[in-house]
Amino acid sequence: MSVQTPARTALITGGSRGIGLAVAGELLDRGMSVCITGRKQPGLDAAVDELAEGDRVLAVAGSTADPEHRARTVALAVERFGSLDILVNNAGINPTFGPLMATSLEVVTTAFHANVLAPLGWIQEAVTAWMGAHGGSVVNMGSIAGVRAQLGLGAYTASKAALLHMTRQLAFELAPEIRVNAVVPALVKTVFASALWEDNEANLLGHYPLGRLGTPRDVAKAIAFLAGDDASWITGEQLVVDGGLLVNDAVSEPAY
Numbered sequence: 001m002s003v004q005t006p007a008r009t010a011l012i013t014g015g016s017r018g019i020g021l022a023v024a025g026e027l028l029d030r031g032m033s034v035c036i037t038g039r040k041q042p043g044l045d046a047a048v049d050e051l052a053e054g055d056r057v058l059a060v061a062g063s064t065a066d067p068e069h070r071a072r073t074v075a076l077a078v079e080r081f082g083s084l085d086i087l088v089n090n091a092g093i094n095p096t097f098g099p100l101m102a103t104s105l106e107v108v109t110t111a112f113h114a115n116v117l118a119p120l121g122w123i124q125e126a127v128t129a130w131m132g133a134h135g136g137s138v139v140n141m142g143s144i145a146g147v148r149a150q151l152g153l154g155a156y157t158a159s160k161a162a163l164l165h166m167t168r169q170l171a172f173e174l175a176p177e178i179r180v181n182a183v184v185p186a187l188v189k190t191v192f193a194s195a196l197w198e199d200n201e202a203n204l205l206g207h208y209p210l211g212r213l214g215t216p217r218d219v220a221k222a223i224a225f226l227a228g229d230d231a232s233w234i235t236g237e238q239l240v241v242d243g244g245l246l247v248n249d250a251v252s253e254p255a256y
């Protein structure tokens with residue numbers, strides 16, 4: 001006998017392209033309704049067309065760092081779909097290339113606003129509006145850059161590391177009703193990372209034991225797993241999705 005579970009609602013920040021759009025598609029395939037965000041309306045309109053599930057897709061334009069946008073979007077999602085069960089804190093920025101020591105505190109603040117404070121703000125809104133009373137699941141978008149130092153990505157690495165530890169802190173605070181996990185991807189072929197791979201892909205492949213860079217779908221599958229009931233005994237965890245990059249680094253380090 002099949003057990004019917006009520007339809008769920010997921011909010012995915014930065015869902016108009018790349019990994020966020022793939023997550024939206026994956027969760028729609030699993031029967032959920034989705035609310036996607038992004039700053040630019042044309043990108044959102046194109047995403048809604050591509051997802052082709054009109055009734056189950058809501059798109060709200062705004063910056064993840066804007067508190068009013070966060071409150072309004074959460075309210076609209078609950079009003080339209082009747083719940084907010086899953087939050088995917090996917091939107092993130094890399095405002096500059098360079099070492100942390102050469103980055104102005106203003107720019108570092110911008111990175112922390114979008115990559116740390118905004119995800120916390122989304123979680124606070126979601127918990128207040130729905131998850132606090134009904135439970136839920138949060139997946140934060142980490143990065144390999146958040147677990148090791150990386151040349152030229154100073155502000156980004158520090159902010160992603162903070163997000164990963166915030167994931168553990170919130171998993172502790174919000175259990176048992178709400179699970180909070182993170183994914184930790186290596187290089188994924190999207191617009192965001194194009195400067196890192198577009199003219200350089202062949203040179204990078206040697207670092208990846210699985211022989212290719214990531215796709216948005218690779219990460220979306222991991223997020224869907226952590227978000228859903230198959231991960232119901234997992235919280236505060238970070239799932240590395242990296243084609244073996246970290247393993248490769250471990251074996252190619254000199255032995256001390």
Ligand SMILES: NC(=O)c1ccc[n+]([C@@H]2O[C@H](COP(=O)([O-])OP(=O)(O)OC[C@H]3O[C@@H](n4cnc5c(N)ncnc54)[C@H](OP(=O)(O)O)[C@@H]3O)[C@@H](O)[C@H]2O)c1
Nearest residue numbers: 014016017018019038039040063064092187188190192193
């Ligand atoms: N690609 C990689 O190699 C990689 C690896 C590890 C982690 N990540 C993380 O994955 C996440 C998504 O990146 P992606 O590679 O999928 O990028 P992407 O293809 O460029 O997509 C980014 C999405 O986020 C939206 N967005 C960007 N800035 C935003 C803001 N300030 N407020 C609201 N929405 C915003 C974009 O729409 P608009 O431009 O219209 O705002 C778009 O929908 C980021 O957190 C990134 O740090 C990426």
